Amino acid sequence: MPDLPFDTTDPRLAAAAWTRVAEPGDPVAGALRARLGAGAALEWLGHVRRSGRSSPAVPPGGTLQEDGVTVLEWDKAVARWLPRLEDLDIRRELSMLDAVGGRLLLPGDAEWPAALADLAERAPAALWVRGHGRLDRPRPAVAIVGMRASTGYGETIAAQLAIELAERGVVVVSGGAYGIDAAAHRGALSADGLTWAVLAGGVDRLYPAGNTRLLEAVMEEGVVLAEPAPGSSPGRHRFLERNRLIAALGRVCVVVEAGWRSGALNTAKHAEELLRPVAAVPGPVTSMASAGCHRLLRDHGAVCVTDAADVLELLAPSGEDLAPDRPVQPGLLDGLDPLGSRVLDALPARSAASLGSLARAAGLSEREVRAGIGRLELTGHVERSGAGWRRSRGPA
Incomplete structure (x- = not known):
């Protein structure tokens, strides 16, 4: 059978070819590339194809404890990969990548994650x-x-x-x-x-x-x-x-x-x-x-x-400057003095109130309510409504 129609010693071509030969996440393919390198791994696979596979296919070095792949697993993996060698010419896929303005990244490239x-x-x-x-x-x-x-x-x-x-x-x-x-x-x-x-x-x-x-x-x-x-x-x-x-x-x-x-x-x-x-x-x-x-x-x-x-x-559990300060929603009475807080607290949530009704609700004199209302108007907390006052509709 003919050799592969591209240079398997080119590391970029060889690595790209493995994305066609093996399915994503194939750990046996990863172990083979780690042992031989992408190019030599393809050459060994081509040798297995030419030899006719009369016995279980195991790469040079046999089964090694460090990669944990058994003879049966090697043989099954080779059986998965060999059919994809038949029409493999990774230059075709690289041309498709060029056509859409893409790029190929390999481990060791500066951009590799x-x-x-x-x-x-x-x-x-x-x-x-x-x-x-x-x-x-x-x-x-x-x-x-x-x-x-x-x-x-x-x-x-x-x-x-x-x-x-x-x-x-x-x-x-x-x-x-x-x-x-x-x-x-x-x-x-x-x-x-x-x-x-x-x-x-x-x-x-x-x-x-x-x-x-x-x-x-x-x-x-x-x-x-x-x-x-x-x-x-x-x-x-x-x-x-x-x-x-x-x-x-x-x-x-x-x-x-x-x-x-x-x-x-x-x-x-x-x-x-x-x-x-x-x-x-x-x-x-x-x-x-x-x-x-x-x-x-x-x-x-x-x-x-x-x-x-x-x-x-x-x-950022170690305290990197990533986490934003959690927003604290301001309370209705935040930032007010005691008199302003008391008057605002006495105002109905949705209706207006006269000075007299506010004085009764707050337990204050009308003079005190008038002073408090004046401050609340300046801070944007209240607004006039007819003959009385109501809470502002917009933010203070």
């Missing part, structure tokens, strides 16, 4: 990237995920979290899908923040098609990235493996809405395995859209979050 090293043998061989942003910006990132069939409540919360996090310089990472993902991306964009979308299929085809404009907006300042090569379809298994990248890229994983079997729970599981803090937003106990969040809170030790300040505390 250091956080992906936590995936060990399940780290990508390469990333296919589109967008004007960069993945090596020195900003913390938070993953915001949830179900596609989201509610208005969930979308509002996801967008608000993303807005407030983006305003603090946090990158919002999500999956570009309908529902909570889209709300999180839109929230970050509305705050002129950065957001990254991790796709399950090739970056040449923005998916879902209904979010094309959103993903194009993401690429203006952020990035759209994928592990499968251009031309790859977003199969269900690829969504599940895509989720590990979302979990790895975020320093915290926030699940906003999730049904009992939502894929967002898979992202949370990956984050937990990577020792990332997992947070969940509570919802109505009657809503099936929040059942998965409540499950995370009850059974998996997720942290309950209700606003961005909660998330920032998880993101």
